[in-house]
Amino acid sequence: MAPLSATDHPDFLALLALTTSEDQLPAEVGQALTMPPQGPLNTHGPALCLTAQPRRGTNQSPVGALFASYPDWAVQHPLAQQRPHLTEILSRRALLVYGLAVAPQHRRQGIARALLTETEQRSRAVGYRMITLIHTPDLAPFYQRLGYITAHHIIIAMPGAAMGLTQPRPYMTAVKPLVPSVRVRLLPGAPGPVVSALLPGWDLPAEARFENGRLIT
Template structure:
């Protein structure tokens, strides 16, 4: 999922903020901010319950999720002004290839991170808050071995994410040793992907419906001659 912050050409002056895991006292504000999120999917139904759980992994702050808030460093109001909710990608479990091979779900859930919700309070948009939340998320994910971050957004936000190093498209393909995994969003929504390590690449191949992610794991790379033929990835 993606922030409702518009990608406008003239940002306001940056607001210095602190990004940290959401605290118990900020649960209500966190969920209120996330309700501002607009995307092609939806927040996990259990998002509120997740906030009561201890972390289940080195990246996670609450249960299976990474829940972060942004707060201004100065001023008397220290309520969150930005919120981010990320976890393993739903498509890692629901895609037909993953359902046919549960081990694939385990692999993908430890190497790809999906931002389900990213939102900023309306009065603080275009001040670098969403950028700060994403930067902290990427740093945390990279530190524990994640290799790619992804999110869903509306077309108007594509320039914003592109400035942060993301590549957006309606169709994204993940290369694998066997059949490739295609991720297609219903119009008008788009998937944005960003490698977190140099070995992961996002390529544009002849005949491909959109960008192709290679080397998400060793053995999932592509040759220089890779291409698409009749809708299939030829490596």
């Protein structure tokens, strides 16, 4: 696994076009590939771009690609727009994998798992607390085996509020804590799994619950 090199841009984009959530990719993917790093995790502009090379053979073009950046919901969600300071905090705490793809002839060789593991290690090392991604239902067992919680509706608990993430069907959201303090819980009355302590120093009390769609702490 290695950061994307300039010579591999066309192959990288071709691989991302294979991802099952292609229409979830940001429109600025191509532009990001031309930008210098903008943070300790990022390799290209605001994004992390990783590739996997074939283990053998003379053709060393990438056979796997991963594109990740700050979550779009950290900017677009109504709660983030009501509380602008949340955008900066969330974008340094959660990473969204927008695209993960492996060339068809190289699948079932552990490449996707290796790309995700590398992403998790890099993210954890610089203080990120959660990885999230979007996927189709047929991939839920794969992500669950890697420790992800998958659902059509995920809730992120905030002080005095809750940020709901609902994907249009058939897509699902998967989340994985990167530190022990972040937990994914099932709360009474909640419409889906609840992520707690994504914001450092703030967790849900044991008696937390949902009533009429509102988080009660």
